[in-house]
Structure formats: C-alpha cells, structure tokens
Amino acid sequence: MAVRIGSKLRPAINWAAARASQVPLSPVIDDSQLEWTARLRHAWKDIAAEAESVLAMRERLPRLRDVSPDHKRIAGDGRWRCFFLQGYGQKIEANRRLAPRTASLLDTIPNLNSGFFSVLEPGAVIPMHVGVTRGLLTWHLGLHTPTDHRKCWIKVDNVTLDWQPGHSFLFDDTYPHEVHNDTDDYRVILLVQVERPMKAPLRWLPDLFLWGVKKTAFVRDARDAIERIESVTARMERA
Known part of the structure; x- marks a missing residue:
C-alpha cells in the first residue's frame, strides 16, 4: 500500500520540490551552494583516516542489502557495504564512537x-535506478579510490563522474x-543525504x-537492521 500510494504521490511531490528549490534542478549541482x-x-x-580504521574490519561491515531491504534489487551482488553513522535520521551511537571526528562533522x-x-x-555494479524524492540531495566525498579512477564511475543522467580523494x-x-x-x-566515500534547500x-x-x-x-525494517548491527558493532568495540 505504501508503495502504491507513494508512486501516485511522487510526481506531485517532485513537482513541488522543483518549484520550491533554491538550488538548480540539474542532475549534478555545484556543491559550493551548500555551505557545509x-x-x-x-x-x-x-x-x-577514520574510514581506514573501519575498513580494517571491512569483512564484518554489513552489505547494504542487509541493512535496507528496499535496496535489495540494486545491491543484489552483495558488493556494496556500508558503515552508518546516521541513517534515516537515526544516529548510530556505537558506530559514531569509532569515527568521532566524522560524526561531529555530520552534526554540523x-x-x-x-x-x-x-x-x-572490486567489480561491484549498481544498476540503473532512481531515488525516492526530489526533496533529497546526495553528496559524495572521495576517501579511498582506485588508482585508475576512470574505471570507477557513476553516471547521473548523461553526466559521468568519478571519485578522487578529497574531491566531492x-x-x-x-x-x-x-x-x-x-x-x-x-x-570508499562518505555518502551524505540531505534535504534539498527549498522555500x-x-x-x-x-x-x-x-x-x-x-x-x-521499508524504513522501519532498515532501522531495525541498523539497531541489530549497532549491537554487533558495540561487541566488536569492547573486544
């Protein structure tokens, strides 16, 4: 029911977000328009540096498909892993203790x-898909990237981008x-999702x-999964 209702409402919601937007509606947006x-x-x-310490236990990092059931189709090959500091508005305290500097920056x-x-x-593929609402924007900050960055890329509409350390x-x-x-x-990147600036x-x-x-x-299941993973992280932290 939620999917059916959301699908019917989404065109109107995206129209409202577009009309109210205080930043361009292009696929890729100059990120200097967001002060943070x-x-x-x-x-x-x-x-x-904090991401690198987390990666030391990367085999224990959850696959995104296990955290967010709604991502099973696009994260089906299991090669997309995640380490949430905040998810769907919920702070993940055990994870934040392992990356305190990053957590404090996210709080700003x-x-x-x-x-x-x-x-x-290596070899991961996330197939073509679209996000839920134009009311959100996604920001990527490169942390650890392959040397041949041209072979690791994202295509948004007709714009192809790649990641480099320190670039966003x-x-x-x-x-x-x-x-x-x-x-x-x-x-490895820091992925941030924020509300679009709107009037x-x-x-x-x-x-x-x-x-x-x-x-x-969908979100309740994801939050439940995050809480289970947080308890595992806490045990790892104590160990």
Missing part, C-alpha cells in the same frame, strides 16, 4: 537524513543513475512526504 560541503572537504584526511550539517561510509568492492560532488538521485567499479581495488510553503509537501516515508515498513 567546504568544511567537510577541508577535513577529508581526518575522515579518511543542517537537515541531514543519512551519512555513512559507502564501500564498493552533489547530485539529484531522482535522475537515473548507475555505478561501476571496474577495478581490483576498493572505492515555503511548497517545501512543506516534500517534507510531509519524507516524514511519511520514514513511517513506512
């Missing part, structure tokens, strides 16, 4: 929805996008839609 991006980019080495981001280390294993970009994931890591190395009163519609999404079984 420069602050995180300046601290990328600190963030990368207004209207943060999710923030996590995103790990693509912002995009609208309601445009069709796909990801390939055609190398024998890992790609009232039309912004209230996307905000209400996002509130409703957070109440669905």
